[in-house]
Amino acid sequence: MLGLLFLILAVGALFVWMATRHARERKAWAEAEFRHRSRGRWSEGGAFRPEIFDSPCRWIAVRTTEPRAVQKALKLANPTLCTWAEGMAEARDRRLFITPPIGEWVLVVGPGLPDPGDDVDECFHLLTDLSRKLGLVQFFSLNRAVGHHAWARLDSGEVLRAYAWVGHVAWNQGLASPAELGLGLKCYEYLESVEKNWDESHDPILQNLERLPMLAARWSVDPTALDERHFATGRGIVGEMT
Template sequence: MKTLIIIGIIVFIGISVWYAKRNDVSALYKSETSEISSEKDNPVDFGYKNVCIAVKTDNKKRISEVLQLKNVQPSNWKNGIETAYNDGIFITPQIGQWTLAVGMKLVNDANLENINKLENILNILSSEFGEAQSFGTHRVVEYHHWIKSVNGKTTRVYSYIGESGENFKAYGELTEPETDLNLFNSLSKEAELDEYWEREDLDYADEELVMKIAENWSVNPTKLTERTDIKNELGIIGK
């Protein structure tokens, strides 16, 4: 009999704890998290050591769908950028005519396969919204890329990794400020000659060039705090 009473007490305590967590503790945690992430704040500059997509639209929901994001929720700039530099994606408030999606997870590894996947995503987005772009930098392996897609077709892509001194892909007409440079291209016919690799007049991609191109094409994410055309709204985060 005592054993049954003890078991009953344990079960009752267990149910009570579960119920309390469900209705009070969990609710409190969700409330605090929501309050932190949904409190509007000022834009945060970013850009280096990350990857972003720029889409000519204010439709964050559709961008998240194309990126197949899960666990989507509202987020302010601070939490959003922190997420982007960790394990998630942040879709920003509208910046002029553009909305950015940022996060290293957009390109898990620097290789041709992932560049092609990213290019396909841009083509899907630009087929719906007219134009989509991507910019990426990573100092450790000296990885850099810029890609532009218009009306569902890639018009320019340049991807380079300094660690191995090679391009994964280089396609399309040069754009400003590329036209003023003699960009290294390991995929070019010139690069088939040994002399090409000894030339001293070649220019190599770096993170500053990536930001200059981003500024020329759409949005320079390192200068967001200087802008006055950023919508006072929340972005969204997801994984």
């Protein structure tokens, strides 16, 4: 009897050890993946730019300090608490990373967010649903490879401002905000003819792409300008879109 009990305890201890080792190895992998994807993205001033914010990239900013509320509103499956490193490494396919609070904002990042170039209606419905639940919500998208870009601002389910260029105007709603006007962003009207008779230094499409992070900074948070202090503490959530 004692021998059987010892065997059960030994097997149990082995499983605990294996689970602990797996968790430790997974964390180490996530941190290594994070460093790899972030390689060459730290500036002398400490500005951070991981590969996830390169082209193409999309993110949502929600005015809240509760990542869990964002996870529930998005109905993400299999939610898991994680560090910045783990979240950035896991944000792929349909998995999204909900960041710890950055001031009064929480960001949602990952390629699983809808692309206005594929389906602007899906983007609209996701944002309006999220805004009805959580209030002030913003969306940003840019793809430097093809020149696509978009931004939107909603509150209580109402679109205050939205613009999406995907080779043509897919979405233009509301009046241009003071931030857009101040940055000199060019927003075309539906069906407006776009003649490329300018040189590259004055290309409004390229200028919009370069200035979109500045718009994000004026509206909420520019994730490409975060410094290393933001990644030292706090835990976010990673989960799968259903």
